[in-house]
Amino acid sequence: MKDQFPDFRLGSVLATSFTATLKERQGDSVELIPTPQRLVDWLVINGLAVNACTSAQLELAWELRESIHAAATATAIGNALPATAIQVINDCSIKGQAAAILSLDGKRQWHLRSASCVEDALSVIAADAISIIAGERDGKLALCASPTCQAAFFDTSQSRTRKWCDMNTCGNRQKKARFNANHRKNGNSAI
Numbered sequence: 001m002k003d004q005f006p007d008f009r010l011g012s013v014l015a016t017s018f019t020a021t022l023k024e025r026q027g028d029s030v031e032l033i034p035t036p037q038r039l040v041d042w043l044v045i046n047g048l049a050v051n052a053c054t055s056a057q058l059e060l061a062w063e064l065r066e067s068i069h070a071a072a073t074a075t076a077i078g079n080a081l082p083a084t085a086i087q088v089i090n091d092c093s094i095k096g097q098a099a100a101i102l103s104l105d106g107k108r109q110w111h112l113r114s115a116s117c118v119e120d121a122l123s124v125i126a127a128d129a130i131s132i133i134a135g136e137r138d139g140k141l142a143l144c145a146s147p148t149c150q151a152a153f154f155d156t157s158q159s160r161t162r163k164w165c166d167m168n169t170c171g172n173r174q175k176k177a178r179f180n181a182n183h184r185k186n187g188n189s190a191i
């Protein structure tokens with residue numbers, strides 16, 4: 001069943017990995033969590049294990065995701081934060097009761113009230129978004145340079161000059177496009 005869906009694009013920042021579940025936002029967008037089960041799959045992979053999700057919870061997840069995207073984009077380009085989006089992020093953060101716990105091998109894990117409490121999982125994502133939008137973490141929000149993507153990502157490179165949300169997809173595609181354009185300019189039509 002899972003094979004019929006495109007793979008997730010996983011990053012090290014929870015909030016922007018979440019917003020990346022809608023790919024190619026400015027082009028032919030691809031929804032990576034089109035069903036409640038796909039949201040369950042994504043949450044499990046990201047350390048927020050739930051075993052069930054309703055359609056209403058999926059809709060809430062989409063609403064949170066788009067709100068984080070809007071707020072992160074505004075921050076990246078220096079615009080005022082959108083009030084409605086901030087309200088959604090705050091509501092999701094307040095309503096969840098996830099607790100950080102420490103495993104015996106020293107890793108942080110999340111304890112949710114129950115395995116069907118998607119709201120608790122969403123509150124962890126909302127809190128993660130708050131920490132990067134508020135500038136509490138070492139890094140800078142930026143927008144992907146690919147015109148069909150423009151995803152907000154969290155740049156933790158030392159020079160803060162990362163251009164693409166993901167080197168393996170947007171970065172490579174841009175490189176190839178540049179390469180092809182250069183070849184055409186040089187009269188090499190063999191590619």
Ligand SMILES: [Zn+2]
Binds near residue numbers: 146150164166170
């Ligand atoms: Zn991108």
